[in-house]
Amino acid sequence: MDFFILGNPRSGTTLLRLMLNSHSLIGVPPESGFLQWWHEKYRDWNISDSENIEKLDVFLDDVLSSKKIEYWEMDRQLLKEYILKNAPGSYIEIIDCIYKFYCKNKLIIGDKNNYYIHHLDEIQKIAPRAKYIHIVRDGRDVACSYMKIKELDQSLKYIPNVSFEISEIAKEWNENLTKIENFVMHNDSLTIRYEDLISKPKMILSKVCDFLEVNFEKKMLSYNQKAFNDEPVSNMKWKKKTFENLDSTNKGKYLTILSENEIQTFNKIAIENLKRFDYE
Numbered sequence: 001m002d003f004f005i006l007g008n009p010r011s012g013t014t015l016l017r018l019m020l021n022s023h024s025l026i027g028v029p030p031e032s033g034f035l036q037w038w039h040e041k042y043r044d045w046n047i048s049d050s051e052n053i054e055k056l057d058v059f060l061d062d063v064l065s066s067k068k069i070e071y072w073e074m075d076r077q078l079l080k081e082y083i084l085k086n087a088p089g090s091y092i093e094i095i096d097c098i099y100k101f102y103c104k105n106k107l108i109i110g111d112k113n114n115y116y117i118h119h120l121d122e123i124q125k126i127a128p129r130a131k132y133i134h135i136v137r138d139g140r141d142v143a144c145s146y147m148k149i150k151e152l153d154q155s156l157k158y159i160p161n162v163s164f165e166i167s168e169i170a171k172e173w174n175e176n177l178t179k180i181e182n183f184v185m186h187n188d189s190l191t192i193r194y195e196d197l198i199s200k201p202k203m204i205l206s207k208v209c210d211f212l213e214v215n216f217e218k219k220m221l222s223y224n225q226k227a228f229n230d231e232p233v234s235n236m237k238w239k240k241k242t243f244e245n246l247d248s249t250n251k252g253k254y255l256t257i258l259s260e261n262e263i264q265t266f267n268k269i270a271i272e273n274l275k276r277f278d279y280e
Helices: 013-021 053-063 076-086 091-102 114-126 139-149 166-184 194-199 201-212 218-222 233-243 260-276
Strands: 003-006 108-112 131-136 189-193
Touching: 003 013, 003 114, 013 108, 013 131, 013 194, 013 201, 013 218, 013 233, 053 076, 076 091, 091 108, 091 114, 114 166, 131 166, 131 194, 131 201, 139 166, 139 260, 166 189, 166 260, 189 194, 189 201, 194 201, 201 218
Parallel strands: 003 108, 003 131, 131 189
Antiparallel strands: none
């Protein structure tokens, strides 16, 4: 695993994933946290386990039962043959095999899952050489995005489980940003802002590509085209913008959506991080 995309929910992590996944050398599959979920059980995986058909079958049974893995639409037999051919000698190597199989052997592999915010130390132990890209979005716009989810059918499969109370949203955003930044500052990392990504996409993506040691490719800006966009269609209800053209105006919406009282409540709770990332 070469890198992880980190960020508070509704902060553009999926947009960044799709942009990077559109690169000819970079692969970032749709989110599924099996990398962390199965670590405890298979942490001592070795090459003899990879060569043991029975153990490999049990491992594949577990991994392919993971939440959201159905969206990867992998052929079990072909995946099994791929693992046998590559003979991974550790847990991270067999996980990498699965990611590379999905990504059709792309050179640089990344992962994106907001769930990892709560397991950063374990993620680091699993993939000690990985880099981290932290994407930050104005928390007040994040709050607006959370509240729009309230309008959806709450029985939808995998619908984000978020708060609709402004004080709770502010507290979560503030704590998540602090937790991520305190973690990435001790690792090989890059922090970018969502607002800069949508207003200056080529500049910011070039910066990200430099960080990952590859050249910028123009087709990264075509992330929403069918040839590149592998985001599950079932997620469109709350991720519809990832299927649309880049919207450079999608910022500062809170000024017309939130009440003055809600803005003041958010500002009071999260003032330090709002200042830290240059949000007025």
